[in-house]
Amino acid sequence: MQNPYLPREAEIVERIQEAPTIFTLKLRFTDPAAQPGYAYVPGQFNMIYLYGIGEVAISIVSDPDETETLDHTIRAVGRVTRALSRLKPGDRIGVRGPYGRGWPLLEAQGKDVALITGGLGCAPLVSVIRYIVARRERFRRLLIMQGVKRSDDLIWHEQYQRWRQLPDTEVLLAAEVAEPGWTWHEGLVTALFDRAEIDPGQTIVFLCGPEPMMRASIYELGQRGVADEDIWLSMERNMHCGLGHCGHCMIGAPFVCRNGPVFPYPELKALLGKKGF
Amino acid sequence: MNERREIRIDVPVLARVEGEGALDLHIRDGRIENLKFRIGEPPRLFEKFLEGREAFEVPDMVARICGICPVAYQMSAVQALESLFGWRSTPWIEAMRRAMYCGEWIQSHSLHIHLLAAPDFFGFTSAPEMARDYPDEVRRGLRLQSLGNELIRLFGARSVHPVGVRVGGFHCAPPKDRVARLVDRLRAALPDAENLVAWTASIDLPKDQQDFVSVALKHASEYPLYSGRIVSDTGLDIPVDRYEDHFKEHQEAHSTALYSLLEGRPYLVGPLARLNLNWDRLPEPVRSTLAKTGIPFPSRNVFHSMLARAVEIHLAVVEAIRLLENYEPDVPFVSGQTRAGSGFGCTEAPRGLLWHRYDVDENGKVLKARIVPPTSQNQARIAEDLHRSIEAFGLDHSDDELRLHGEKVIRNYDPCISCATHFLKLKVIRE
Amino acid sequence: MAEPSHYLPRSEFPRLLSVLASAGYRCVGPRVRDGAVVYEPISGVEDLPKGVHDRQVPGQYQLEQTAEPRFFAWANGPQALRPLTFAGRDKLWSAERKPDGSIDFKSDPPEAEPVAVIGARACDLAALYVYDRHFMQSAYPDPWYTARRQKLFLIAVHCTHPSLNCFCASTGDGPRASYGYDLALSELDDGFLIEARSEKGERILAALPVREASAEQIETADREIEDAGRRQVKGLPSRNLKDVLFARLDHPRWNEVAQRCLSCTNCTLVCPTCFCHSENDVASLDGSRSEHYREWDSCFTQRHSYIHGITIRPDTRTRYRQWLTHKVGSWHDQFGRSGCVGCGRCITWCPVGIDITEELAAICR
Amino acid sequence: MDRKLRVAVHKFSSCDGCQLAFLNAGEELVELFELANVVHFAEAGIVDPDARADLAFIEGSISTHEEQERIRRVRENTRFLVPIGACATSGCLQALRNQADAARWFADVYSDPSKIDHLDTATPIAANVSVDLELWGCPVNTRQVMATVSSLLLGAPPREDKEKLCMECKRKNIVCVMVTQGQHCMGPVTRTGCGVLCPGIGRDCYGCYGPAENINGDAWGRWLEQKGMPAERIARRFRYIHSEAEAFREAGRRWREKS
Numbered sequence A: 001m002q003n004p005y006l007p008r009e010a011e012i013v014e015r016i017q018e019a020p021t022i023f024t025l026k027l028r029f030t031d032p033a034a035q036p037g038y039a040y041v042p043g044q045f046n047m048i049y050l051y052g053i054g055e056v057a058i059s060i061v062s063d064p065d066e067t068e069t070l071d072h073t074i075r076a077v078g079r080v081t082r083a084l085s086r087l088k089p090g091d092r093i094g095v096r097g098p099y100g101r102g103w104p105l106l107e108a109q110g111k112d113v114a115l116i117t118g119g120l121g122c123a124p125l126v127s128v129i130r131y132i133v134a135r136r137e138r139f140r141r142l143l144i145m146q147g148v149k150r151s152d153d154l155i156w157h158e159q160y161q162r163w164r165q166l167p168d169t170e171v172l173l174a175a176e177v178a179e180p181g182w183t184w185h186e187g188l189v190t191a192l193f194d195r196a197e198i199d200p201g202q203t204i205v206f207l208c209g210p211e212p213m214m215r216a217s218i219y220e221l222g223q224r225g226v227a228d229e230d231i232w233l234s235m236e237r238n239m240h241c242g243l244g245h246c247g248h249c250m251i252g253a254p255f256v257c258r259n260g261p262v263f264p265y266p267e268l269k270a271l272l273g274k275k276g277f
Numbered sequence B: 001m002n003e004r005r006e007i008r009i010d011v012p013v014l015a016r017v018e019g020e021g022a023l024d025l026h027i028r029d030g031r032i033e034n035l036k037f038r039i040g041e042p043p044r045l046f047e048k049f050l051e052g053r054e055a056f057e058v059p060d061m062v063a064r065i066c067g068i069c070p071v072a073y074q075m076s077a078v079q080a081l082e083s084l085f086g087w088r089s090t091p092w093i094e095a096m097r098r099a100m101y102c103g104e105w106i107q108s109h110s111l112h113i114h115l116l117a118a119p120d121f122f123g124f125t126s127a128p129e130m131a132r133d134y135p136d137e138v139r140r141g142l143r144l145q146s147l148g149n150e151l152i153r154l155f156g157a158r159s160v161h162p163v164g165v166r167v168g169g170f171h172c173a174p175p176k177d178r179v180a181r182l183v184d185r186l187r188a189a190l191p192d193a194e195n196l197v198a199w200t201a202s203i204d205l206p207k208d209q210q211d212f213v214s215v216a217l218k219h220a221s222e223y224p225l226y227s228g229r230i231v232s233d234t235g236l237d238i239p240v241d242r243y244e245d246h247f248k249e250h251q252e253a254h255s256t257a258l259y260s261l262l263e264g265r266p267y268l269v270g271p272l273a274r275l276n277l278n279w280d281r282l283p284e285p286v287r288s289t290l291a292k293t294g295i296p297f298p299s300r301n302v303f304h305s306m307l308a309r310a311v312e313i314h315l316a317v318v319e320a321i322r323l324l325e326n327y328e329p330d331v332p333f334v335s336g337q338t339r340a341g342s343g344f345g346c347t348e349a350p351r352g353l354l355w356h357r358y359d360v361d362e363n364g365k366v367l368k369a370r371i372v373p374p375t376s377q378n379q380a381r382i383a384e385d386l387h388r389s390i391e392a393f394g395l396d397h398s399d400d401e402l403r404l405h406g407e408k409v410i411r412n413y414d415p416c417i418s419c420a421t422h423f424l425k426l427k428v429i430r431e
Numbered sequence C: 001m002a003e004p005s006h007y008l009p010r011s012e013f014p015r016l017l018s019v020l021a022s023a024g025y026r027c028v029g030p031r032v033r034d035g036a037v038v039y040e041p042i043s044g045v046e047d048l049p050k051g052v053h054d055r056q057v058p059g060q061y062q063l064e065q066t067a068e069p070r071f072f073a074w075a076n077g078p079q080a081l082r083p084l085t086f087a088g089r090d091k092l093w094s095a096e097r098k099p100d101g102s103i104d105f106k107s108d109p110p111e112a113e114p115v116a117v118i119g120a121r122a123c124d125l126a127a128l129y130v131y132d133r134h135f136m137q138s139a140y141p142d143p144w145y146t147a148r149r150q151k152l153f154l155i156a157v158h159c160t161h162p163s164l165n166c167f168c169a170s171t172g173d174g175p176r177a178s179y180g181y182d183l184a185l186s187e188l189d190d191g192f193l194i195e196a197r198s199e200k201g202e203r204i205l206a207a208l209p210v211r212e213a214s215a216e217q218i219e220t221a222d223r224e225i226e227d228a229g230r231r232q233v234k235g236l237p238s239r240n241l242k243d244v245l246f247a248r249l250d251h252p253r254w255n256e257v258a259q260r261c262l263s264c265t266n267c268t269l270v271c272p273t274c275f276c277h278s279e280n281d282v283a284s285l286d287g288s289r290s291e292h293y294r295e296w297d298s299c300f301t302q303r304h305s306y307i308h309g310i311t312i313r314p315d316t317r318t319r320y321r322q323w324l325t326h327k328v329g330s331w332h333d334q335f336g337r338s339g340c341v342g343c344g345r346c347i348t349w350c351p352v353g354i355d356i357t358e359e360l361a362a363i364c365r
Numbered sequence D: 001m002d003r004k005l006r007v008a009v010h011k012f013s014s015c016d017g018c019q020l021a022f023l024n025a026g027e028e029l030v031e032l033f034e035l036a037n038v039v040h041f042a043e044a045g046i047v048d049p050d051a052r053a054d055l056a057f058i059e060g061s062i063s064t065h066e067e068q069e070r071i072r073r074v075r076e077n078t079r080f081l082v083p084i085g086a087c088a089t090s091g092c093l094q095a096l097r098n099q100a101d102a103a104r105w106f107a108d109v110y111s112d113p114s115k116i117d118h119l120d121t122a123t124p125i126a127a128n129v130s131v132d133l134e135l136w137g138c139p140v141n142t143r144q145v146m147a148t149v150s151s152l153l154l155g156a157p158p159r160e161d162k163e164k165l166c167m168e169c170k171r172k173n174i175v176c177v178m179v180t181q182g183q184h185c186m187g188p189v190t191r192t193g194c195g196v197l198c199p200g201i202g203r204d205c206y207g208c209y210g211p212a213e214n215i216n217g218d219a220w221g222r223w224l225e226q227k228g229m230p231a232e233r234i235a236r237r238f239r240y241i242h243s244e245a246e247a248f249r250e251a252g253r254r255w256r257e258k259s
């Protein structure tokens, strides 16, 4: 029987520093046979193993059609991720996956897509933006809303500037604390709703970020007539196995690793925001 | 001789003694003007916080006095408390205590010989350094040390602050198969132990004959460990509860530590004192292994302490085999009522006589505890020896040589300074 | 209820062990160790807890020796089948780092040997059904669980001596074992009724010196089992409690139980359906080798719900609530049944005697 | 690794038992000396107290002015500082004086306490300087210290475990001594790490690894009180090896007030 817990060896092909604590690792399996067959959709994740230290769940941010490397954008926050941040090209790590349910990109085709994120560089959605931009014609209007705590925290500045130039694309940014030179909104991301154009029947919304911010956004979306079924969100919970066995990531009945990490809002509605779930 | 030389050697941290001590040596005009062996271990007040505790709490507390010889502290304590309460332990319990104690001797003596003392005599600063040139000897030492630890673990689950000892006996009897495996290991270690005796006897030790008083337990038939009367080579022969009549502690003018004297004289406790007083109790084959070295006992050379430790490792291995080879589990402890009064316990810690006294009230709580560890008892002897042997060594040696010799002398006593539970006054030296 | 059954006299009971042994099974069964009935390898019937009764009340477990001839006159012990399938600690794989920096991953597949378990209870078998679904009928079958599970030969013994903490009758899982076994026994004073339910079971049965059970024997056995159900004093409401519980997340009782609960994890670790585990790495000192382990975890720990900077369940109230809302609530969505099989272990082995049936009664009342 | 890890082992007020986690390590000790550059470890013969170190293990509590000074110097010289053992993490038994009339205790033992360099308290290292990780246990064991070294060599601090002893007790299929024998086992309030030594030999845990996270000392004591244990004895259970670890100190204080 195959051991589903066993990682496969991958090599770091390139390491990109995105921001002081955020970096991207471009990986390639050392077994050449493993690479081509590796299929995933944006929003799915891998368990990344740092030799001798442990595994962490990290979303896949590369474009699924790009089979050369497998990219992960990681924020160095703790024991494993900080040590991962010190790796260099050529270093080896372990990878197993892809796991979970990704963003409903097929369903989103032909619709307006609103991508709303909060917090430091929400990698899973940036990869969706890139995915859509690369296939712009399949989607209708693209609305990007991103909020950060301090304006300095915003990463991928130039990309936001580039994206806002695209046809039918709206980019709205907000910072709770604006440093001099910030030309975007000062305040919470939810304040951006008053400026955004949202066509409730036509829009599918992808949310990613801290749970209070997602809840506030859902409220605003509801006020604007967006149906619960059209709202999708990406969740994070403590995760060990990624296979739906270890029990850490349950939110009520759903396992984030198996039934998520991307959920349609109705599946979580009852427990979202309930302290303790 | 009219050369004027003033040196001050200050060794702030003594390497390779457990705990920390320091030696101040002040030489003026070719004479030792001032010599201080200071125990730098900060006071921890064990005797105070034992007050108000119930008997069942004592063994786990006194273990913490010393991480190197916790079994000794537990054994003296349970002996004192059981004698006070009048609980009669069984032959099985006594035998197992002796076996566990053997583990501590093997462990502590191996640690001392290999990691602490031997590097001195071969010109290394540490055992890992010595391991490069003498890998077999150091490995043999580590093997014996680990065997001793395993023997403690058999009864105590771990070798430092073991958890198996209780007033009345043990918390549980070890399973038979584990004991059998350990007996196999003990048997396999006999050649190591014998070779160790030969090896320590072959080390070129300073030939330094001194006059000193040896004090140790003496048992009717066995080499002393867990029980016996307190005897000396000056004719003392008393039961343990009369200790306080003959041994007095006092404060030396310039020292921080408590000095213990027997009828006004410094005295030696520990492996050499034990062997000097009990070589006739050595069982075969320990006796013949020692005889093969050609070194006669009693010995007046304090540096033979190291050989005495090796002999006691051999003895402990042989004893442990004897005590455990026909092992059957048995009722592991006795118990009963507590009662008020004073109880005394005295056993042979690896470093020598360890004497406890507990005064207990009618609720079974400790009113007062007095613990006289071997290191305190050797204080006066170490200071005396240092003075003598450094002068005999020759004060014209370089500072470094003097320092090394002084350290060698102190280390030879294996002073476990953490054990020094109580000190009297501290005199701060200011220049 | 009575099915055609065979009778094995007590004097022939050792034959069952020898037949199992010659069929290649290692026998695991109940025996007394450290004051409790535990399932461990047995070498003969003399290892079985003959005449032993257990007295279980919240937070207490005591054995009592009687002169009775029966081997199975007790309810249960702290663990039954759980450690035999989902072990406290398992090495999942190891990795070696070569001098060139490459990593060699090696799976450490479980080496399961055929094991016959004598004395499985109905509640244990019901719990195994949940584990099977969780670990085996998964998109990623767990090799350790699966290997051990497939080598198990299960001999149920219908329960006739429920403890004061048992309530399997109310959950519908006992006292009679009704599925999941190879052989089932009913213990009578002078022998056993024995019935096979699998081909493996039939083969063993065929090698035993059994005779047909009398109607009277069958009737006695049935009556004892039915009595056992009736004697149970605790119970769970038989309906699905999911909606009630999730509607009462702010019930004051959660606070009240949190005052008593030690958050010590014992309830979850003796529960035969709890499956939480964590994974850890242990590297050698020189870093040339690292081993990856999984071990039992529990929703009562802080780390269980930690995500960077936030602990989802920081206090005992939310942890206790997680355990109950999952066990008898969201469990229904996950496994199509409640996670409680009525064995009463979490009540007995809670060091401060918290009683799940009382808590649920207070909250769902 | 371009340069060997520089490791130091310092001793303050203690019994030396935690250093034995190294000295009893056998082959692993020899291996450690090969892998790392041990710059100060007096008991093993290497003395350079002011050496700069990447990793320093600190045994012992701070109970004299000299120690207060010395720990500051060690902190300045150390990148990653790890107190080991009860003395260094909570003060151990000698910290019992913190809650007593320390002056009287000294006066009882010393004829002139003013001449001894001592503080009225014995405090953990973290109360004196910042620390990077703590290894709890009285004493710590070889596995704990070596796992720290190996993890740091691999680039990350070791995983810290604050769970209750009961978890490991259950994983090892040890039969609970509290439930079967009514022993006053401290497992439900004690941090895991020892390998469940005490219940493993059929006795109660006495808490030598210190408090676990989120303990409920009141509920634990109330249960024993109902079973007949006097409040004063419950208080003493907490006022033992880790009397000054906050959770035990508070539980001990409340039970003492009740008695």
Ligand SMILES: Cc1cc2nc3c(=O)[nH]c(=O)nc-3n(C[C@H](O)[C@H](O)[C@H](O)COP(=O)(O)OP(=O)(O)OC[C@H]3O[C@@H](n4cnc5c(N)ncnc54)[C@H](O)[C@@H]3O)c2cc1C
Pocket (backbone or CB within 6 Å): A045, A054, A055, A056, A057, A058, A059, A060, A072, A073, A074, A075, A076, A077, A078, A079, A080, A081, A082, A123, A124, A235, A236, A237, A238, A239, A240, A256, A261, C306, C307, C308, C309
């Ligand atoms: C489905 C999923 C996708 C993720 N995708 C990304 C991503 O693309 N980029 C990124 O930077 N981070 C991502 N994370 C978060 C990332 O897994 C955590 O930041 C990481 O586990 C922290 O590990 P650490 O050891 O460095 O932190 P520590 O704070 O030291 O945490 C210790 C342990 O706690 C657990 N843990 C802590 N935080 C989290 C967390 N947020 N989620 C799950 N377990 C956690 C892990 O077991 C971790 O090893 C994702 C998490 C999930 C669940």
Ligand code: SF4
Pocket (backbone or CB within 6 Å): C260, C261, C262, C263, C264, C265, C266, C267, C268, C300, C346, C349, C350, C351, C352, C353, C354
């Ligand atoms: S309910 Fe009982 S067993 Fe469970 S965590 Fe609470 S105190 Fe422990």
Ligand code: SF4
Pocket (backbone or CB within 6 Å): C266, C351, D165, D166, D167, D169, D170, D174, D175, D176, D177, D178, D179, D185, D186, D187, D188, D199, D205
């Ligand atoms: S014996 Fe102690 S540590 Fe073990 S489960 Fe019981 S209470 Fe917990």
Ligand code: SF4
Pocket (backbone or CB within 6 Å): B163, D165, D190, D191, D194, D195, D196, D197, D198, D199, D204, D205, D206, D207, D208, D209, D210
């Ligand atoms: S069981 Fe408790 S007291 Fe015993 S060694 Fe472990 S932590 Fe210390």
